[in-house]
Amino acid sequence: MSIGVRxxxxxxxxxxxxxxRILPGLVVSALGDGMSLVAVTWLALQLAPQEHRGTWVAVAVAAYSLPSAAGGVLFGRFLRHRGGAQLAGWNAILRAAALGAIALAAALGALHLPLYVALLAVSSLLAAWGSAGHYTLIAELLPPVHHLPANAVLTTIANGATIAGPPLAGLLIGWTSPATVIAIDAASFAVLALTYRLAVPPGAPAADGSSSRAGFAALRRDRTLLGLLALSFAFFFLFGPFYVAMPVHVATDLHGSATLLGGYYTAFGAGALLGGLVTGYLRRLSLWPTTIGIVLAFGTAMLPLGLDVPTPVAIGSFALAGAIWAPYMATSMALFQRTTPAADLPQVLAANGAVLVLAVPLGTMLGGPLVALLGARPTLLACAAATIALGVFVIPVWWYRRHGSGGGPA
Structure with missing residues (x-):
């Protein structure tokens, strides 16, 4: 067994x-984030007036992620020469401070919706740099042959945390409040910041300082990479409304609690954990058909959430969707790694990340009006159907690029 592990x-x-030494800190922080999946939306539901709940949930979720795109541009001049551990550590410090301020304001009875959204926005300003820091550190510490499994380890940690985090959050919200859960998340980021500070010396190698504009230029020149970016953006965008529709669906259509919402997230996380574990063994499959197949299969698995099916069936389908979702980032990143010259890869991935970080928040912002117009369950159904349509549309485009224009990447 030891030989198999090694x-x-x-x-x-x-x-x-x-x-x-860093992985335990990442596990603790990921668990806090898994708990915040429930707490951020549930606190918005509690603070918002009844008639505008969907809109305020969308605003809160977007505030917790969308400003990272602005931060990725605004702070590039100051942060692009920093090492991976420093970037990740600074993001953790800011997250801990801003989320801690939310918990403090709630404890003092001073928390209101504009302040809540503003503090969520502040907490996410360095998120893109924090993510870049994780992957930069991997590039600093490991040879290229180990980058893909290292990326998969990060994804698996995040997916595994959604198994324990959401139900734990549901229990804690039932006993205390969502603000308490956010305070725990703040503490988990403080642990992560300390972990980076102790595990990696301040003199670690600096990150590459190349401008991300070179990455955008490379994407414009390569239609295959541009098409992959468009597919990923649309795929993530169509998942965005889920973050609004799902809590409203649980609270309004199902008359459920935060514990039930946590159960859905846990099912997705369990499926994603399994999918992440097997991702490293998919390397023999052709990457483009696999990536497109993930989009089609994910949309199909999401369909029962928008239909009037028993809750156990919906939870099971959501777990299956998580297993299908998990390999997408690994396969799409492998396509970038296979297609892009090594000298251009850091800039191209930076440009890709700067665009994709907008996709889910923009979809989430669309989720508010969609839920108000259609209702929560029809919104879930519409997004699932649109995801299937996206996969169907991409198939002939890929086929033409592969077979009708002199070949292309598999």
Whole structure:
């Protein structure tokens, strides 16, 4: 069994002397984030007036992620030469401070919706740099052959945390309040910041300072990469309204509690954990058909959420959707790695990330008006159907590029 473990593509990652010290901090922080999946939306539901609940949930969720795109541009001049651990650590410090301020304001009875949204926005300003820091650190510490399994480890940690985080959040909200859960998330980011500070010396190698504009230029020149970026953006965008529709659906259509919402998230996380674990063993499959197939299968698995099916069936389909969703980022990143020259890869991935970070928040912002217009359950159904349509549309485009224009990447 020991030989099997050591032959795993993940062993060089988890056994690395520095990464091995960082992974526990990442697990703690991911658990806090998993709890916040429920707490951020549930606190918005509690603070918002009844007639505008969907809109304020959309605003809160967008505020917790969308400003990271602005931060990625505004702070590039100051942060692009920093090392990976420094970037990730600074993001963790800001998250801890802003989320802690939310909990403090709630404890003092001073929390209201504009302040809540503003503090969520502040907390997310460095999120893009924090994510870049994680992956930059991997590039600093590991040879290229181990980058893909290392990325999969990060994804698996995040997915695994959604198994325990949401139900724990549901229980804590029932006993205390969503503000208490947000305080715990703030503490988890403080732990992560301390972990980075202790595990990686301040003198670690600096990140590449190349301008992200070179990445955008490379994307414009390569129609295959541009098409992959468009597919990813549309895929993530269509998932965005879920973050509004699902809590409203649970609270209004199902008359459920935060615990039930946490159960849905846990099911998705359990499926995503399984999907993430098997991702490293999909390397023999052709990447483009696999990536398109993920889009089609994910939309199909999401359909029962928008239909009047028993709750256990809906939860099971959501778990299946999580398993299908998990490999997408790995396969799409592998396509970038296979297609892009090594010298251009950091800039191209930075440009790709700067665009994709907008997709889910913009979809979430659309979710508010959609829920108000259609209702929560029809919104879920419409998004699932649109995701299937996206996959169907991409198939002939890929087929033509592969077979009708002299070939292309598989």
């Amino acid at each position: 032959s795993s593509p993940y062993w060089p990652v988890v056994s690395h002397p520095k990464l091995g």
